[in-house]
Amino acid sequence: MQIPANSTEEYLSNVPEDRKNAFRKLYQTVSENLPEGFQESLTYGMIGWSVPLEMYPDGYHCTPNTPLPFINLASQKNFIALYHMGIYADPELLDWFVSEFPKHSKKKLDMGKSCIRFKKPEDIPFELIAELSQKMSPQKWISLYEKLYKKKK
Helix, strand or coil, X not given: CXXXXXXXXXXXXXXXXXXHHHHHHHHHHHHHHCCCCCEEEEECCEEEEEECCCCCCCCCCCCCCCCEEEEEEEECCCCEEEEEHHHHHXXXXXXXXXXXXXXXXXXXXXXXCCEEEECCHHHCCHHHHHHHHHCCCHHHHHHHHHHHCCCCC
């Protein structure tokens, strides 16, 4: 389920009523806790934060001339999703998150490689998401990205 929107505020306004408050709080949690330097925009039909081209002119190798994606939020058909590329790329960060999750939630962690799914809005561990959002600067993400994903010339 993609939410049609031309701005972050329009996206937030179009989130289904039953998850609107939790989604807005999740958005604010990420937005207020990300280190300085990430740029917010609508990308891939979601709200996202990326490393701007001004900071990393090489951009995203999968879509040349676009900012390097880092975190995205989406209201999907059956869940709220937080996509965190740092968790996908950094095994230590993933291990930290997996070990911390049970301390913040009674629910079983539901996640894929970079996607953390919340089926019930009341189950979102906002404090943990705030801490996760603080863990990687744009510079650290660029360094990790180049080490793991950028094709050698």
